[in-house]
Amino acid sequence: MSELKGAMIIGQSGGPTSVINASAYGAIKAGLDSDSITTVYGAANGIVGVLNDKLYVMDKEDPAELELLKYTPSSALGSCRYKIADPDVDDTDYKRILEIFKKYDVRYFFYNGGNDSMDTCNKISKYMKKVGYDCRVMGIPKTIDNDLFGTDHCPGFASAAKYIATSITEVYQDSHVYDKGQVSIIEIMGRHAGWLAGAASLAAVTGYAADLVYLPEVDFNMDEFLEDVSALWEKNHNVIVAVSEGIHYADGSFVSEAKTSATDGFGHAQLGGLAAMLADVVKEKLGVKVRGIELSLLQRCAAHCASQTDIDESFLAGQTAVNSAVAGETDKMVAFECSREGGYSCTTKLLNLSDVANYEKKVPVEWINERGNNVSQAFIDYALPLIQGETKMPKENGLPRFAKLAKIVAE
Amino acid sequence: MSELKGAMIIGQSGGPTSVINASAYGAIKAGLDSDSITTVYGAANGIVGVLNDKLYVMDKEDPAELELLKYTPSSALGSCRYKIADPDVDDTDYKRILEIFKKYDVRYFFYNGGNDSMDTCNKISKYMKKVGYDCRVMGIPKTIDNDLFGTDHCPGFASAAKYIATSITEVYQDSHVYDKGQVSIIEIMGRHAGWLAGAASLAAVTGYAADLVYLPEVDFNMDEFLEDVSALWEKNHNVIVAVSEGIHYADGSFVSEAKTSATDGFGHAQLGGLAAMLADVVKEKLGVKVRGIELSLLQRCAAHCASQTDIDESFLAGQTAVNSAVAGETDKMVAFECSREGGYSCTTKLLNLSDVANYEKKVPVEWINERGNNVSQAFIDYALPLIQGETKMPKENGLPRFAKLAKIVAE
Numbered sequence A, B: 001m002s003e004l005k006g007a008m009i010i011g012q013s014g015g016p017t018s019v020i021n022a023s024a025y026g027a028i029k030a031g032l033d034s035d036s037i038t039t040v041y042g043a044a045n046g047i048v049g050v051l052n053d054k055l056y057v058m059d060k061e062d063p064a065e066l067e068l069l070k071y072t073p074s075s076a077l078g079s080c081r082y083k084i085a086d087p088d089v090d091d092t093d094y095k096r097i098l099e100i101f102k103k104y105d106v107r108y109f110f111y112n113g114g115n116d117s118m119d120t121c122n123k124i125s126k127y128m129k130k131v132g133y134d135c136r137v138m139g140i141p142k143t144i145d146n147d148l149f150g151t152d153h154c155p156g157f158a159s160a161a162k163y164i165a166t167s168i169t170e171v172y173q174d175s176h177v178y179d180k181g182q183v184s185i186i187e188i189m190g191r192h193a194g195w196l197a198g199a200a201s202l203a204a205v206t207g208y209a210a211d212l213v214y215l216p217e218v219d220f221n222m223d224e225f226l227e228d229v230s231a232l233w234e235k236n237h238n239v240i241v242a243v244s245e246g247i248h249y250a251d252g253s254f255v256s257e258a259k260t261s262a263t264d265g266f267g268h269a270q271l272g273g274l275a276a277m278l279a280d281v282v283k284e285k286l287g288v289k290v291r292g293i294e295l296s297l298l299q300r301c302a303a304h305c306a307s308q309t310d311i312d313e314s315f316l317a318g319q320t321a322v323n324s325a326v327a328g329e330t331d332k333m334v335a336f337e338c339s340r341e342g343g344y345s346c347t348t349k350l351l352n353l354s355d356v357a358n359y360e361k362k363v364p365v366e367w368i369n370e371r372g373n374n375v376s377q378a379f380i381d382y383a384l385p386l387i388q389g390e391t392k393m394p395k396e397n398g399l400p401r402f403a404k405l406a407k408i409v410a411e
Helices: A020-033 A047-051 A063-071 A092-103 A115-130 A157-175 A195-206 A222-236 A273-286 A308-326 A377-387 B020-033 B047-051 B063-071 B092-103 B115-130 B157-175 B195-206 B222-236 B273-286 B308-326 B377-387
Strands: A006-012 A037-043 A055-057 A106-113 A136-141 A182-188 A212-214 A238-244 A290-294 A332-339 A345-352 B006-012 B037-043 B055-057 B106-113 B136-141 B182-188 B212-214 B238-244 B290-294 B332-339 B345-352
Touching (some): A006 A308, A020 A063, A020 A106, A037 A047, A047 A092, A092 A106, A092 A115, A136 A308, A157 A182, A157 A195, A157 A308, A157 A377, A182 A195, A182 A273, A212 A222, A238 A273, A273 A290, A273 B273, A290 B290, A308 A332, A308 A345, B006 B020, B020 B063, B020 B106, B047 B092, B092 B106, B092 B115, B106 B308, B136 B308, B157 B195, B157 B238, B157 B308, B157 B377, B182 B195, B195 B238, B195 B377, B273 B290, B308 B332, B308 B345, B308 B377
Parallel strands (some): A006 A106, A106 A136, A136 A332, A182 A290, A212 A238, B006 B037, B006 B106, B136 B332, B212 B238
Antiparallel strands (some): A037 A055, A332 A345, B037 B055
16 A cells, blocks of 8 residues: 555544543554654544634644543543534535645544444545545544444443442442441443443442343333342342433333333422432332432543553554554554453454444343343453553642643644 | 550441541551550441440451551441430430440440531540549541531541542533533532532642532522523633532522522422532523532542542541540540641641530631632632542452451450
């Protein structure tokens, strides 16, 4: 493959994670180190920054600040949820992207995100080919939801999983402190896939497991849920429940959105989310002390509790995308291939963007128990290696020292 | 003072913290090391364990497991919220306590807790004196609320403060990721005192401060709150708000409990707590994207983010209680005296139990700004030294390795 010389753009998209910036840093550093890449631009707020001609010049950043991206949560360049049109229907955005690419002689485009972002990558890549503009396009996976197809796991998942398992372990201590006991219901992200809720089961290796884990892969049944909580309460006078925000009834309606009148006699709108609602139902039906806890944004931004394995692999994904593109690859997403036999190892591979875009990977049914209220040992064996290693995040004044980028806009 | 030889009891009371076990370990270790103390008992669930004759023999524990108490959140011996009667009204409990003390030859009683626990200590001490039973009684302070009188600060506060400031710093990153902005409302514990909510201001030293901080020391005004959020929204299109769960209107009613019909037209019961309710009001009135986050139990049990300063000082408080009692002191609470001139230093002092019991220390009015929507630099100067130092908590399988006590019950 012939050498392609030109500038590169890295963009971040979708919901943030604790380590998306580690991938950005992997890509930026590989770009800065490469002879084929003339300038490294960071798109302000993902593809929106390209459309708005707002690109930050990474070459002008302090290298030490750039390196801190490894420990800085959320998307340092800014993110977006902008979905570009199908180019056959409306190619306005694509014409604009081409214009910007030409303006800055962009020959490499890297997009870091989840399913939608891989779709964006795929469309841009196809359009550039169609109009004959030589540009290599690579997707870098990212999502705490861990639902991207074809990769062992997704950068970002492990750090969220580690935070969830750590928090469950700690809440377990707190919930067991009084002689009178408590039901604790912990709400975890994951609208369509239960990987994150399943991470609550990792606490089992500490001896402080969640007793019940409900995933969106299984239809939720309120009566069975109350039976399960009640049985455990009778036995232990203490129950830890982890629920995915995406659990739904057999008819597909989200439990969090349903008015629960049919089940519990309440008819008012729920404000406080699923955990608060389930806590209310348990209190009403079982008359026990109950606490609903929503991990909320914390689980996707708690970089102080990130997995160093996740940080290293996220960096690797970004770096591999750039190095592979410079070597001639295009139209691919970086993915992980892992082995757990005789110790954990992880290497990268490349998948066709068109094969991964818009397909959601769910927790295999065989990793969920028959009652549908917990995951199996196979899930733990899969996820536990990913949360190993403590972040080397530097602190200043006892608090995280995040990257402070100059963000000098290209002219 | 003559030597007093006999057994000791350490009990834990009230709501857990990340470091209450560090104090217990300080007391237990000093007891095990002392020639005057024959046996070290841990009361199961505080004073309830004494009343029920359920004492754990600490001498029989593995020393390595005991040392892990420094990094184990919540109350490893179990806690209670039992309030003993005034002995002049009903001395049943006191007679029973005396009986147990005699049974095990207990000559030292240490109680680790907040205001109520100091009151319990005080009453027991007075009763033992009245009946002529020689027993030294010492209080060890503990409360994330930081509202105990006479001490610079309370063990437990700093670790919660560190977690809160860390989480604010991280949520700040997450909230600023989209170009369209967001109002984030973070609900923090503290029913009557705003020390914990004030800790949100510590994030200012990272450059990622909470914009607005509301404490229960100030009457809350919903109209002013909406004005403040609105003004900041116009300016930055992003607002981080920290609120104490204990904020109340001028008439004393808690904002969290008030039906907000007068203010926002809603009349239904609030399930999801204060953050969800305020988020709802902001969304309704200002029409902006808003997220309510309740730090819930996490802030008092997140030992993985504890302050090593807090761990060390908590240990010191427990150790000092035992060593002082052995040296002849009784009827006292261990307190901290700190200097912040030319670096932070902390020493212990002893206060009379009768002087500290049942008095709540609030954030000084002069540390709150005139608008009542933030704390001043004086607050930051006070609290910042306390959150320094990272916990040395050991991990196993990437997760906290907490103490596992054998809990062998005395016969």
